[in-house]
Amino acid sequence: MRRMAAGANRTGLIIIGLLCLLAGLAALAISFGLAESVIPGLSSDKDLKPVAEVVGLQFSALIAIVAAVILAVIAVRWLAAQVPRKDSAKPLRMQQDARTGITTVTANVIAAAVADDLEATPEVVDAQVILRGTARAPELMVHVDVDERADIDAVVADISNRVTRNCSQALGSRLSAVGLELGIARTHQRKQRSVQL
Amino acid sequence: MASSQGSLTIADKVIEKTASQILKDMPGVGGTKSGLFGFGASSDLDTRPSVDVTLSGRSATLSVQLGLAYPTPITEATETIRRHLSSELEAHTGVTVRQVDVEVMWLKPNASGSSRGVRRLL
CATH class of the missing domain: 3.30.300.30 (ANL, C-terminal domain)
Structure with missing residues (x-):
C-alpha cells in the first residue's frame, strides 16, 4: 500500500547508464585513435602530462570538493526517496x-x-x-x-x-x-x- | 449594549461556551475530552465540541473542532451546523456570526464496533 521510488530509481539508472555508455564510447574512440580528428593531439599513445597538469592546478581540489558535495546531496536524496511513503491526501x-x-x-x-x-x-x-x-x-x-x-x-x-x-x-x-x-x-x-x- | 440604564458586556468565553452547548445539543455532533496531560483523552458524541471565538465589534468568527457520526455526509452536516449555530448564537447573545470554520476531528460509526479490532493507521 505504501509507494516506492521505482520511477525515480529507473530514471536514475537510465541517466547513470547513459553517462557510463558515453564514457565507454569516448575511451574506445581515444584508444582506436578516432578522437584525434575531433580533438587534435588526443591519441592513445599521447603523454598524459597535460591532463596531470590540470589536476595539479590550485583550484582543482576545490572543484573536486564541490563535485563531491553535489554527489553526496544527490546520493542522500536518492536514499531518502527509497523510504516507502503513504502519500495520504492533503487536508x-x-x-x-x-x-x-x-x-x-x-x-x-x-x-x-x-x-x-x-x-x-x-x-x-x-x-x-x-x-x-x-x-x-x-x-x-x-x-x-x-x-x-x-x-x-x-x-x-x-x-x-x-x-x-x-x-x-x-x-x-x-x-x-x-x-x-x-x-x-x-x-x-x-x-x-x-x-x- | 449601552444606554442610560446601564450596559451589558458578554465575554468571549461566554460566547464560546454558549456555542459549544448549542453544538452539543445537536444530534450526531460530539467533541473531545482533553484529559490530564493528554492521558484519559476521549472522543464521543456526549462531549461538548471545542469552540474558539474571535470578536470584532459586534460580530464574531468561530473556529469549531468537533466530531461527527459516521457515515454522515460531512459537507451537508457542517452546513447545517453552521446555519444552526449562527442563528442560535445570534438569538442567545445578540452577536452577529460572520464565519464558522469547522474542523472535523473524528468520525465514529453509529453502531460502534471499535473495540473488536486491532486497527492501526498506516
Whole structure:
C-alpha cells in the first residue's frame, strides 16, 4: 500500500547508464585513435602530462570538493526517496461557500473512520486504510487481515458494497479508485468474552 | 449594549461556551475530552465540541473542532451546523456570526464496533 521510488530509481539508472555508455564510447574512440580528428593531439599513445597538469592546478581540489558535495546531496536524496511513503491526501476542504466558513477534515480522520467501519465486517481481524486523491476524486487503499476460516467472497462483497458506500456518503463524492489487499491472520489476537443478543 | 440604564458586556468565553452547548445539543455532533496531560483523552458524541471565538465589534468568527457520526455526509452536516449555530448564537447573545470554520476531528460509526479490532493507521 505504501509507494516506492521505482520511477525515480529507473530514471536514475537510465541517466547513470547513459553517462557510463558515453564514457565507454569516448575511451574506445581515444584508444582506436578516432578522437584525434575531433580533438587534435588526443591519441592513445599521447603523454598524459597535460591532463596531470590540470589536476595539479590550485583550484582543482576545490572543484573536486564541490563535485563531491553535489554527489553526496544527490546520493542522500536518492536514499531518502527509497523510504516507502503513504502519500495520504492533503487536508480536505469540503465547504459549499467559503464566505460563511471553511470545513476541514484530514485524510487520517476519514481513514480511521473507514478502518472502524471495516472492523464491523465479520471476520475482519485487522484493517489499515489510506485515503489518497482529493475531496472530489478520493482514492481509498485498504488492507485487511481476515480470519483464516473467513468467507473471503463475503468479506470482499461487504467491503465493496457497505464500506465503500459509507465512505462515499461521508465524503459526498464517488470514490475514483478503491484498492483492496487481503491478508490472512493466522493468530487470533483477541478472544471474544461475551455476546450481545 | 449601552444606554442610560446601564450596559451589558458578554465575554468571549461566554460566547464560546454558549456555542459549544448549542453544538452539543445537536444530534450526531460530539467533541473531545482533553484529559490530564493528554492521558484519559476521549472522543464521543456526549462531549461538548471545542469552540474558539474571535470578536470584532459586534460580530464574531468561530473556529469549531468537533466530531461527527459516521457515515454522515460531512459537507451537508457542517452546513447545517453552521446555519444552526449562527442563528442560535445570534438569538442567545445578540452577536452577529460572520464565519464558522469547522474542523472535523473524528468520525465514529453509529453502531460502534471499535473495540473488536486491532486497527492501526498506516
